[in-house]
Amino acid sequence: MTACPKTATPRAPWAPGVGVAAVATAIAWGVHSLVPAVPILTVCVLLGVIVAQIPAARPAVDGVLAPGLTLAAKRLLRIGVVLLGLKLSLVDVAGLGWLTVVVVVAILAATFFVTWALGRWARLPGDQPLLLAAGFSICGASAIGAMSAVTRDRGRDAATPVALVTLCGTAAIAILPPIASALGLTDMQFGAWTGASVHDVGQVVATAQTAGASALAIAIVVKLTRVVMLAPVVAITSLIMRRRGGDVGARPPIVPLFVVGFLVAVVLRTVVPIPEGVLGAADLLQTVLLGLALFGLGTGIRFEKLARTGGRAVAVGLASWIFIAVVSLGAVQLLPLA
Numbered sequence: 001m002t003a004c005p006k007t008a009t010p011r012a013p014w015a016p017g018v019g020v021a022a023v024a025t026a027i028a029w030g031v032h033s034l035v036p037a038v039p040i041l042t043v044c045v046l047l048g049v050i051v052a053q054i055p056a057a058r059p060a061v062d063g064v065l066a067p068g069l070t071l072a073a074k075r076l077l078r079i080g081v082v083l084l085g086l087k088l089s090l091v092d093v094a095g096l097g098w099l100t101v102v103v104v105v106a107i108l109a110a111t112f113f114v115t116w117a118l119g120r121w122a123r124l125p126g127d128q129p130l131l132l133a134a135g136f137s138i139c140g141a142s143a144i145g146a147m148s149a150v151t152r153d154r155g156r157d158a159a160t161p162v163a164l165v166t167l168c169g170t171a172a173i174a175i176l177p178p179i180a181s182a183l184g185l186t187d188m189q190f191g192a193w194t195g196a197s198v199h200d201v202g203q204v205v206a207t208a209q210t211a212g213a214s215a216l217a218i219a220i221v222v223k224l225t226r227v228v229m230l231a232p233v234v235a236i237t238s239l240i241m242r243r244r245g246g247d248v249g250a251r252p253p254i255v256p257l258f259v260v261g262f263l264v265a266v267v268l269r270t271v272v273p274i275p276e277g278v279l280g281a282a283d284l285l286q287t288v289l290l291g292l293a294l295f296g297l298g299t300g301i302r303f304e305k306l307a308r309t310g311g312r313a314v315a316v317g318l319a320s321w322i323f324i325a326v327v328s329l330g331a332v333q334l335l336p337l338a
Contacts, residue, residue, distance in 0.1 A: 017068020039202025048298020077293030085265025140199030191215030195222025
């Protein structure tokens, strides 16, 4: 008697999804090369959103590609966040002066709590208020992914906040420069405003570079000062979620491992003379990993669902975007910037 052959189980079920995300990231890189003002990570999210709207692609997105897209949106994103820490030198942050640092942190805190309160008032589902607050106040989709790693939903509520923060951050590239020109802001003021109000690092670079090198330099330092706050905000959230959790086994760690890795990377960048080649390679890898992750997050967005349930989230996101833009604009005009 001949035994029935066993169905082969794929050794790497994540490979198809990660492979498609890699192709999308390569396309995004090509778009950025042709149009440098368009950030790579923004294109990655948009490509994921576009793929998710194609009816013929959905069976694959929800089927064979799902394990790899989930791996990218969760585990690879966390590794990318760790590598993001190598961009940060506490010496550069200190170079802003204590008053500027305090103002930037205060704007972040105010935006976080205002956005969270608006989300709760609008009765947004699940952890959307918290994820919107993290994305709009800290560093866009990367912060949303990091925060979703320690919340109850484990990423289920992340799609709408990622879409909104990407939309608003991309719009800022076109909207902020003419406003700055009309208001007569100096290059330094415009750079500080961009760094304090635009969400994703790539979007900050794309916006600030329109005003020259000095604006770009201060924009990056101000922005990375906001990124530094990702670690304590996520750690505090994790501690709160742990105290509220019922099952001890389901509680997140007090300080998530990727947050520890992020802090270690920041310290290394500050105290160790890392060769430029190593930093360049880490930056390249970080961009690739976050590109894969944001494509994966983008594939979770369904416009028809957003149209049915996302109206309140859109209103909260727009209100948060206007709030941080207006408050940070007033603040940078009061700071002693040349």
